[in-house]
Amino acid sequence: MAIQKEKNKLIQKQERAASLNYGNRPGWKSKEASQKWIFILMATIPAFGGYLLFTLYPNLLSVYYALLDWDGIREPKFVGIQNFIVMFEDPFVWRALKNNVLYGVIVPPFVIVVSILLSYILVYKSYRMNAVYKVLFFFPNVLSVVAVALLWAFIYDGSFGILNAGLKLVGIDVGNYYWLGEKSTAMWAIIPPTVWWAVGFYFVIFMNAMVGIPKSLYEAAILEGASHRQRLVQITFPLLMPIIRVSAIFLMLSMFKGFENILILTNGGPSGSTNVIGLYMFNIAFGTGNHNYGYASAIGMFLFVILVLAKLLIDKLTAGRDAEY
Amino acid sequence: MSLKQGMRKTGFQFVLISLLIVGLLSACAGGNNTGGNGNAGSGQQENVNPESSSNSGADSSTGVYAENGLSKEEKVTLKLAFWENGGGREWIDHAIETFTAKFPNVTFDVTYSPTIETIIATKIAANNDSDMYDIFSTSIAGEGIHQSLAAAKKIEPQDDLWDRKTYDSDKTLREQQSGVYEGTGSIEGVMYSLPTTQSVTGLFFDKNLFEEKGWNQNPRTWSEFVELVDTIKADGLTPITYPGKYPAYLNFSFGLAQQYSIAEANGKLDEFNDVYRNYKHPYFTREETKQLYNHIYELGKKGAFPNGVAALTHTQSQMQLLQGQAAMASTGEWVQNEMKESTPNGFQWGFMLVPMTENPDDTKYHMSYTQGGHYIWAAKPELNKQWAKEFIVWLWNLDVQSLVAEKGGSLPVRNDFMNSPELVDKLQDAPKAVMEYMKNNQVKGASFSRDGVVSDINADRANTIVTEMLNDVALGRLDPAATLQEADDLLKKAIESVK
Structure with a gap:
């Protein structure tokens, strides 16, 4: 009984080690994980990049512009509030x-x-x-x-x-x-x-x-x-x-x-x-x-x-x- | 597939995605770092060093044009922003065609638009030198924008061109000009554009209708003018129309020019000129300004302007004239060309200025707009700027000027045109009517240009409240005195804030 228990523990230990050891994971699992990340990146980066570039960045810039005396041509002058x-x-x-x-x-x-x-x-x-x-x-x-x-x-x-x-x-x-x-x-x-x-x-x-x-x-x-x-x-x-x-x-x-x-x-x-x-x-x-x-x-x-x-x-x-x- | 192969494939995909992202970001952030080679419109500007162009001229006598000393070999594309207004585009197309035939190494990339100022203003704000036009119309919205462009050295001075000979005569532009030199705006004494046409504003009417009704076509005093308004009103027409949606159009006939007339009659011309040009205080409560607005108010109380004028666009107001609902329209001589499709048969254009004083011999002023001017972007390659200047000189050729008159409906800027009865005959009726009026009256021109600008917000507020009151004053609903005082107080604050 005790031997069986020890065997089970050993098997569990090995399985856990196998699951933690990335290098030992089967190839299809690794491919699936990387494909998942590639898909997530491909799906989000264009939209998120566009949002950052064309929405967030200009909006943050306009917060800064609000503190300037600037006509768009001459050197801007910082005027605070x-x-x-x-x-x-x-x-x-x-x-x-x-x-x-x-x-x-x-x-x-x-x-x-x-x-x-x-x-x-x-x-x-x-x-x-x-x-x-x-x-x-x-x-x-x-x-x-x-x-x-x-x-x-x-x-x-x-x-x-x-x-x-x-x-x-x-x-x-x-x-x-x-x-x-x-x-x-x-x-x-x-x-x-x-x-x-x-x-x-x-x-x-x-x-x-x-x-x-x-x-x-x-x-x-x-x-x-x-x-x-x-x-x-x-x-x-x-x-x-x-x-x-x-x-x-x-x-x-x-x-x-x-x-x-x-x-x-x-x-x-x-x-x-x-x-x-x-x-x-x-x-x-x-x-x-x-x-x-x-x-x-x-x-x-x-x-x-x-x-x-x-x-x-x-x-x-x-x-x-x-x-x- | 082995793990190694899988990793390699994933790595390849990662590199590919990274390249895509970098490509996307760099495309978006192109901006000011784009060099001459990145300029799509001026893609063939590889030899942009002025020394190289002069060297190439020195190397071979046949390698340069005799007229201007510029290289025949170096190809240049000039990006031109053209304001396609009531004068159309026929004359500029002709100028480009003849210029490129004469100088085949120069090509044009032209953007035409009736609202070119919005495109130009956007490009100026983007501040991308390679994307900016080489030559662009001076018609840009924004009161102080011209001064700002000059102060930031964004535009090229063009004073030197006045001493250039025209391509088709031995005379310089200064010798050839028909009085437009004085009317050309300068900033701090420097001219950044040369006119290619001139426009005159005032009141335009149907001569035939005036003759038929026996109305006075040339009132010489304020009393005579008021009498004319009363007569027209009694005959059931609206005496004067203007597009109140943009109230400043009323200033084409009741504006700065009339203030100059009053100032000269009162012996204060120089003083007024100094106050206006140099943004001095008081301005809105000066006698010239008060008298002008009081005259508008007086006419307003008589019902001289149409009810609901504030809703009229310039097309609607001009249609009121063409359809016989109104007797006179506040506009410029371009009106004939602009409304040519809608002008009824038998309509003959007439012109008058509004007399402000009671002495018939007093000088009458008109707003003279030296138009068709173009700025040159200073950060462009030297060779482009040289060719841009050559093109501006080319616009003074007599054949171009003839088309300006014939097809554009504007007044040319050359005196040999204006002094030739044969050429003057090519003018359209509206500009001819302007010339006839000038022949029969003591007339001078005034321009809007100012030497400086007061950029304080209170200066804008002052102008805004005066513009906003205009329709109410013209409808006889508001005495202008209090608003003018308020505007002057704001102007005072503005001037003091920038001291």
Whole structure:
């Protein structure tokens, strides 16, 4: 018995030694391990290298640039936090930020609500033309922001725009009113093109998410006499909440970062009433005034902080509202 | 497969991957270390030493061009960034074609774009000498960028070219110029570009419409001008249109030139010139500035500018003129070429400047843009820079200048062209109207160029608030006084901060 025990111990010892001794491992195992590492490296290095080179490195550089007085041509001058001090005293920054907040608070809820409603209708109402509607709703998102902005600039044109013509048809004659040319309406006029463009994308996301919700939940609700509104609010919304949260974050970020449509529709005017922080930053770096990469980078840093705060705010507002099935 | 073989294979794969990564990184980090041979656009610039080029000329009398002493053998490719504006590209293509026919060792790699400034600005920011253009348009966005380029010695001075003879005459450029020398911008007294065309801005209109309505085509005093505006308004047209989306377009007719007119009338021309050129304070609350903006405000209250002007692009505002909704447009003589596809039959271009004073004999100023200028990148090989300069001189040839007039719709820069009735006849209607106005009035040109720059953020803020108020003032909604005071306070801060 004792001999058998000793034999077993010896065998175990040998096996352990064999497993630890890399050189003694069978060839196919070694090949498998190295192939695994090669595959991991090949799969990650291009993406990670690209991320390091084109995202992380420029972002870190812009942290450094934010501490410089530099126009991109002359020798940079280190100014410490001076750019940040100037920024907090800059009334144009706060005006732009106010416009961003308005834009960021109105557009995301609109886009999400309209996208969910359209998705709900197409998923749960079996129209014969469903496929056509899907393409139709998604179509604006296929267009570039520039094309969408130009299209809406024509819609809003005071002399030839279809908006004024349409209003006239229903008895509201606004004359040659230029919706983008008045401070009181310009910012509001920018919102519909943005919503129209973004709905196409989020509509597809929500529709696919809705298809994944088990039909049995709705069937049970119908049996208990739930209306469409109750099903939407009490089943669909809670189950979509994780996707709504992510969509809200993406939309909020793009509302703060993006400015292409505003650049084309109003160029920040009239009198700066549609200027947003991204456009202001862009003009400081590349506009018609003195170029100041340092100051623009400082605004970029500030924008980064705002975006992180916005993300945290959305997380907090939507926390604990998820449901699972 | 033995362990040894497996290891060898793995090692080979590792080396291969490492090479791939190194290749990727080095491709991305090419940057400033790329030598002359790495320059794709100037790949044949192996002999870039000026001594070598002069030596080759000394070795053989047939090895150099008699006109400029440059080698016939050394091949050069010039990378040119051309601003394809309302004047089109026909004239520059002709210049390149004739130049390369005359000097076959020189070839061009041209980038044309209506928004060339964005490409140039990006390349300047990248600061990669081999990737940069040899010759590039001076049309670059950014108020202080020209001064910064000069201060950093990134661009080559071109003063010496004024004393070069044109290729088709015995006269120098200085002798041949039609008054553009004075209007050519300089930085700290040095000229870094030479004009190849000139543009004049002001108010353009349809002569036929003015004749039909019996409107005054040449108001000589402010009162006469206001009367004209009232008459047009009473006839149901918008008197003046401009693209308010870019409010600075209004300055083409109500801007610095008008401030110069007021200054001269008040006997303060030199003083104003000094304040403007050298960024002195006060500027926005000077009489010349206040009077200019008060005049715009006065017109605004009369409804002289279109409602919703802030939404108009320059095409939309010019279409208002062509479609008879507005009587005059604030633009430059390039408008005819720019709008040639949309101009209705029977439209004949007319031109006027806005008189600012009540004395009909006072001098009227116009903004003179010496255009078509090109910078030469200073860090390029010497031979490239020499050929770049030769090409700039070539642009002054009479055949090129004729095309500038005929196809580009601009005013040429040579006086023998401007003094020849036969050649002047080649001008398009809009530039002809400008010349006719100049013949009938006491007119001088002014340019935007400044000797220095105040890079403080408050200087930008001052300009921004004045630009932003422009539409409101032009619509008669805002008295400019308070904003001008605010702008001057900001300018004062800016000037003090850089002292």
